Amino acid sequence: DQQVKQNSPSLSVQEGRISILNCDYTNSMFDYFLWYKKYPAEGPTFLISISSIKDKNEDGRFTVFLNKSAKHLSLHIVPSQPGDSAVYFCAANAGGTSYGKLTFGQGTILTVHP
């Protein structure tokens, strides 16, 4: 049972345009959501997070939106740059006694073309 899903395996975007990566979840106990970026041969790097008490969090070019009723979150990258080309993982945590356990989606490969 996959509790966090990234339904788009890949996304291709032109440099300067917006990239929108989507993530859906099924577990209503999740209350903290994160996005990680992963380059080949490197570990995942934390990008941005959002708590369930918010519906938006912004950090520079990166904005995460959370729609709790739809159990959906998205990552917006504006403007997209070639260096943003990587695999993006959505992850969720249930807080409480979940001991910080992260449940990951399968990832979306983002390619930004110059």
Place this chain on the structure above:
Amino acid sequence: DAMVIQNPRYQVTQFGKPVTLSCSQTLNHNVMYWYQQKSSQAPKLLFHYYDKDFNNEADTPDNFQSRRPNTSFCFLDIRSPGLGDAAMYLCATSGRINSNQPQHFGDGTRLSIL
């Protein structure tokens, strides 16, 4: 720079031959996690340590063990690796167990089984 370091980056072992993967951290974090990531799949939590307190995920095979001799180091032991254990193994740390903090990942060890 404070970081999470995994050794070796690539490990080849024979079917059934025990193997140990290593993780060290300079972040002085209380919690250390081991994830398994198979190709094109989401990272999956195997177990974690909160200080010296070990916690196994329910579906982690008995073949997988872990040791944490001190705050800085954590080891993943695979007693009798099978072909299905070929994967990327990721170590992560976080400062506190039940708080909304991102986990910091190492670059992983890619394990191949001959």
